[in-house]
Amino acid sequence: MKPFVVCEGTAAPILQSNIDTDMIIRIERIAQLSRGELGHWAFETWRYTDNGEHNPDFILNREPFTRACILIAGANFGCGSSREMAVWALEEFGVRCVIAPSFGDIFFSNCIQNGVLPVILSEVQVQQLARQAQSGIAVRVDLQAMLVSCDQLPDMCFTLAEGARQSLLQGRDEIGQTLMYGQNIGDFQARDRQLRPWVYGLE
Amino acid sequence: MASTMLDKIWDAHVVAQLPGDVSLLHVDRHLMHELTGVEALRNVARRNLPVHSAALTFATLDHVTSTRPLARDGDEPWSTRMIQAMRTQTTEHDIRLFDVDDGRKGIVHVIGPELGLTLPGFTVVCGDSHTCTHGAFGALAWGIGSSEVTHVLATQTVRQRRPKTMRINFHGAVSDDITAKDMILHLIGKLGAAAGTGFAVEYAGPAIRALDMEGRMTLCNLSIELGARQGMIAPDDVTFKYIEGREFAPQGAALARAIDAWRKLPSNEGAHFDHEVDIDSTAIRPTVTWGVSPEHATAIDACVPDPDRDCGLDRRDAWRGALDYMRLTPGQPINSIAIDRVFIGSCTNSRLSDLREAAKVLRGRHIAAGRQGWVVPGSLQVKRAAEREGLDRIFVDAGFEWREPGCSMCVGANGDMVAPGQRCVSTSNRNFIGRQGPGALTHLASPAIAAASAVAGYLVAPYMLQERGL
Numbered sequence: 001m002k003p004f005v006v007c008e009g010t011a012a013p014i015l016q017s018n019i020d021t022d023m024i025i026r027i028e029r030i031a032q033l034s035r036g037e038l039g040h041w042a043f044e045t046w047r048y049t050d051n052g053e054h055n056p057d058f059i060l061n062r063e064p065f066t067r068a069c070i071l072i073a074g075a076n077f078g079c080g081s082s083r084e085m086a087v088w089a090l091e092e093f094g095v096r097c098v099i100a101p102s103f104g105d106i107f108f109s110n111c112i113q114n115g116v117l118p119v120i121l122s123e124v125q126v127q128q129l130a131r132q133a134q135s136g137i138a139v140r141v142d143l144q145a146m147l148v149s150c151d152q153l154p155d156m157c158f159t160l161a162e163g164a165r166q167s168l169l170q171g172r173d174e175i176g177q178t179l180m181y182g183q184n185i186g187d188f189q190a191r192d193r194q195l196r197p198w199v200y201g202l203e
Numbered sequence: 204m205a206s207t208m209l210d211k212i213w214d215a216h217v218v219a220q221l222p223g224d225v226s227l228l229h230v231d232r233h234l235m236h237e238l239t240g241v242e243a244l245r246n247v248a249r250r251n252l253p254v255h256s257a258a259l260t261f262a263t264l265d266h267v268t269s270t271r272p273l274a275r276d277g278d279e280p281w282s283t284r285m286i287q288a289m290r291t292q293t294t295e296h297d298i299r300l301f302d303v304d305d306g307r308k309g310i311v312h313v314i315g316p317e318l319g320l321t322l323p324g325f326t327v328v329c330g331d332s333h334t335c336t337h338g339a340f341g342a343l344a345w346g347i348g349s350s351e352v353t354h355v356l357a358t359q360t361v362r363q364r365r366p367k368t369m370r371i372n373f374h375g376a377v378s379d380d381i382t383a384k385d386m387i388l389h390l391i392g393k394l395g396a397a398a399g400t401g402f403a404v405e406y407a408g409p410a411i412r413a414l415d416m417e418g419r420m421t422l423c424n425l426s427i428e429l430g431a432r433q434g435m436i437a438p439d440d441v442t443f444k445y446i447e448g449r450e451f452a453p454q455g456a457a458l459a460r461a462i463d464a465w466r467k468l469p470s471n472e473g474a475h476f477d478h479e480v481d482i483d484s485t486a487i488r489p490t491v492t493w494g495v496s497p498e499h500a501t502a503i504d505a506c507v508p509d510p511d512r513d514c515g516l517d518r519r520d521a522w523r524g525a526l527d528y529m530r531l532t533p534g535q536p537i538n539s540i541a542i543d544r545v546f547i548g549s550c551t552n553s554r555l556s557d558l559r560e561a562a563k564v565l566r567g568r569h570i571a572a573g574r575q576g577w578v579v580p581g582s583l584q585v586k587r588a589a590e591r592e593g594l595d596r597i598f599v600d601a602g603f604e605w606r607e608p609g610c611s612m613c614v615g616a617n618g619d620m621v622a623p624g625q626r627c628v629s630t631s632n633r634n635f636i637g638r639q640g641p642g643a644l645t646h647l648a649s650p651a652i653a654a655a656s657a658v659a660g661y662l663v664a665p666y667m668l669q670e671r672g673l
Contacts, residue, residue, distance in 0.1 A: 016520075016521060016524070017397075017517075017518075017521055018396050018397070018496050018498070018521070020496075020633075020635045022633070022635045022636075022637065022638050023635065023636060023637070026637065026641075027614050027615055027616045028615075028616075030238070031238060031266070031267055031281070031282070031285070031616050032281050035242075045636060045637050045641065075397055076396060076397035076400065076430060079396060079397065079430060080332065080427070080428075080633060080635060081332050081614075081633075082239075082330060082331055082332040082346040082347060082348055083239075083348075084239075084348035084349040084350060085349075087348075102397055102400055103400070104400070104430070105366075105400060105401065105430070105431075105432045106332055106345075106346050106347065106348060106427075106432060109347070109348060109351065110348035110349075110350070113348060113350035113351065114350065161223055161224055161225070161364055162222065162223035162224070163221060163222060163223025163224060163225040163362070163364070164223070165223070166222070166223060174350075174354060174362060175250075175252065175353065175354050175357050175358065178227060178354065178357075178358045178360060178362065179357065179358060181218065181219050181227060181358075181360075182358075184218050184219045184227070185218050185227075185229070185255070185358060185359060185360060188218045188229055189229070189256070189359075192229065196324070196461075196464065197453075197457065198322065198452070198453040198457060198458075198461045199231045199259075199322075199325070200258070200259075201453065201457070202258050202259075202451055
């Protein structure tokens with residue numbers, strides 16, 4: 001996994017609340033395409049017209065936002081389906097960080113698994129940042145310092161659970177880490193088999 | 204000390220405490236389906252990781268399988284390939300797959316409980332957000348992404364931070380025509396689609412205790428639409444009776460021993476919840492959605508709301524956009540909305556009691572001219588049980604198509620879609636823009652309302668049929 005330390009660049013405001021993962025990537029794409037082929041289809045309902053042309057009204061089709069590496073979103077971003085392909089699609093489009101007042105819980109975990117940083121700021125801060133970003137000026141997100149900054153605004157600090165933060169900073173492989181607890185897992189199952197045999201008696 | 208049910212289940216599953224408030228939790232049941240399963244199984248193979256506890260993982264085919272009568276695989280070459288890959292990979296890793304010709308096949312959240320795989324006190328995960336359904340048994344059950352699925356396959360554990368706790372108390376009793384679907388849509392309409400974010404929700408109160416297991420599953424199924432990854436209901440005698448005799452559940456003395464343990468699961472008197480919500484169950488009316496989020500819910504005898512009058516400034520633009528997409532006008536009575544088709548199915552409402560509820564409305568009646576109706580049972584067991592009762596005849600005589608089990612038109616992964624601009628009354632769980640197909644207009648409702656709407660050709664409750672001479 002690619003480590004996340006700092007991301008600096010264009011930030012695209014998409015401020016509707018409750019943007020669901022179906023909207024980020026449609027079911028046909030996740031069923032019929034592979035990882036690596038999804039970026040083109042991120043937000044396809046908004047990004048393309050019925051005849052497949054770029055919809056000029058959608059922000060990600062306008063310069064400089066075609067190169068956005070940060071999204072500034074409304075509350076409950078990424079709610080709904082657990083499809084991790086929503087994060088893959090954003091990442092393939094070039095997004096490394098999403099800033100919103102709140103996130104769907106499963107989407108939030110999926111971001112951490114893929115080196116994409118979800119930043120929670122207050123509604124007011126998100127609105128202020130979106131107003132500045134609208135002009136195309138760069139936004140900088142620093143996970144080491146836990147700060148979001150851009151010209152014209154005071155720095156905004158955010159928090160993230162330390163476990164998730166370290167995973168992102170180090171680009172850590174969680175499976176490798178967990179396998180070091182192999183003995184604990186074995187011990188747990190041996191003990192649990194006595195306490196709750198009905199978990200394991202599946203013949 | 205007084206503990207919540209969440210705390211008890213959580214503490215019983217901690218394999219190790221990791222840095223940064225993260226617990227490594229044992230997974231008792233890992234459920235898989237082909238849409239997210241194939242990629243995860245390929246991942247463990249690619250990394251040369253053995254599957255840690257294959258006996259605790261169970262796989263089914265539901266998302267991309269065809270629901271055409273007598274179908275075996277997918278409707279398209281790509282879906283058939285995915286299904287075949289699932290067969291090969293589960294065989295390779297020694298994971299049990301309920302294949303299309305296995306009588307136990309069906310939607311993952313229908314068969315887990317049906318087969319006795321889901322039991323009280325369990326941790327249940329699946330690469331599917333509606334895994335919260337299994338919380339109906341007093342299990343801690345939640346949806347995970349593909350990376351976490353790979354992690355579970357390789358380690359039989361998940362890394363989790365403990366969620367905050369919310370108890371939602373349904374006080375009083377609901378009236379006779381109110382179903383679990385109405386209760387949960389009413390709740391989401393009241394609290395909003397993000398109210399449960401960061402929480403594990405426990406549903407409590409007399410109106411919850413009065414629900415049968417299938418109603419409890421419907422209710423817990425929509426927890427994720429409230430924003431909560433997990434929704435749960437304390438197990439009781441209704442739960443234990445449901446479990447008895449199920450294929451993978453303990454039997455006899457083993458069951459008695461398990462029940463003794465399960466009786467200790469409910470939250471203790473005086474346990475602290477981070478947040479409590481009180482709902483007056485007597486105020487709940489038959490409820491449907493009018494917009495593009497499950498929080499856009501209202502009583503079926505109400506009118507389409509007015510964004511300029513009925514919501515705060517923060518929601519005004521979203522409501523206007525929703526009405527625009529749904530082609531509705533503020534103030535229009537909900538029961539004057541003409542519909543094109545009806546879908547009865549999905550992990551929310553495709554169980555035997557759901558089909559009975561719909562069939563009760565349809566007996567001796569027929570779908571309105573020009574409307575289409577589908578019934579997609581949740582599993583082969585549900586389908587066969589319904590056929591034994593003659594429910595399939597009632598549906599077919601009423602003009603419905605009686606199909607093979609699968610997720611079908613809830614999500615359209617297999618190609619079962621609502622056409623652009625078509626308006627569908629659906630017993631599923633999501634009315635998101637394009638969820639049932641690009642440009643599809645979805646109204647979420649109970650099976651009874653879906654059936655009544657098919658007959659009327661308009662979005663109506665069963666009691667409105669008589670008024671219309673139907």
